[in-house]
Amino acid sequence: MNIAADFRRALDPVSIFREGVRDADGEHVAPAPWQCDVMRSQARRQLILCSRQSGKSTTIGAKAAGGLVYAPGLYLVISPxxxxxxLLFAKTVGVYKRLGDVPAIRSESANELILANGSHLVALPGDNDATIRGFSAPKAVLIDEASRVSDALYAAVRPMLAASPNGQLIALTTPYGMRGWFWEQWTGGKGWETTKITAADCPHITEEFLAEEREGMSEWQFRAEYDCEFTDTNESFFASELIDAAIKPEMEIW
Incomplete structure (x- = not known):
């Protein structure tokens, strides 16, 4: 075992990113400052609101790979x-396999990875909250495309962390309108560490590319996908601000 490398990774989780993340040509990728912050964060509750193609899934995959080594336990990946x-499961496994001197893989399938140190990574669908209720005390629950995951599933996830005092709940997504648990927690939730990264914060996303994207989609779609704005979609008959203005909180409900 390379003791120096192991010590470096344990001391600074960003070393996991630098060692295990590659671009399409197989070259090492230097993490952006926000990716370093997310990698190092020990916050128990994290909301990550990011532009498309910002590298959010790669970052969380690297963070989970480091956890599998240095905080053995159960890691759940949930998406709609x-x-x-x-996809996020594969990113995590890909980073893990590029790390040297790590626990051996005991079992691997398209949905599960089991390591010699007891770590267990599982990919689950988020379209039915009943599928996740058998799990408990995870080290981390990673919810990808969280704005599109149902309120019922979010409600089913939180109790499983009760037996894991240091367990992390990390939700990452682009916006999907002014609705759902992610929007509610982002705009008014308590106890969350929040990170927002727009396309303008990502040097690898060029102005030329964004100009093409703006031409190819509606204004609300562009603002959601690249500016990280919680916009009303054209599925909405009434704008959210009109609905809010029509509601009188002091009115008694019959």
């Missing part, structure tokens, strides 16, 4: 569909 969960 199993296919989406498998």
């Amino acid at each position: 569909t199993l296919r989406q969960s498998r």
Whole structure:
């Protein structure tokens, strides 16, 4: 075992990113400052609101890979569909396999990874909260595309962390309108560490690319996908501000 490398990774989780993340050409990727902050964060509750193609899934995959080594336990990956969960699962496994001197893989499938140190990584679909109720005391629950995950699933996730005092709940997403648990927690929740990264914060996303994207989608879609704004969609018959203005909190409910 390379003791120096192991000590470096344990001391600074960003070393996991630098060692295990590669670009499409197989070259090492230097993490952006916000990625370093997320990698190092020990906050128990994290909301990460990011532009498309910002590298949010890669960052969380690297963070989870480090956890599998240095904080053994159960790690759950949840997305609106199993296919989406498998993408973040695959990113995590890819980073893990590029790390030297790590616990051996005892079992691996498209949905599960079991390591010799007892760590267990599982990809789950988020379309049915009943599928996750059998798990308890995870080291981390990672919810990808969280704005599109149902309130019922979010409600089912939180209690499983009761037996894991240091367990982390990390939700990452682009916005999806002024609705749902992620929007509610982002705008008024307590106890969350929040990170917001727009396309303008990502040097690898060029102005030329953004100009093409703006031409190819509606204004509300562009503002949501790249500016990280919680906009009303054209599915909404009434704008959110009109609905809010029509509600009188002091009125008695019959």
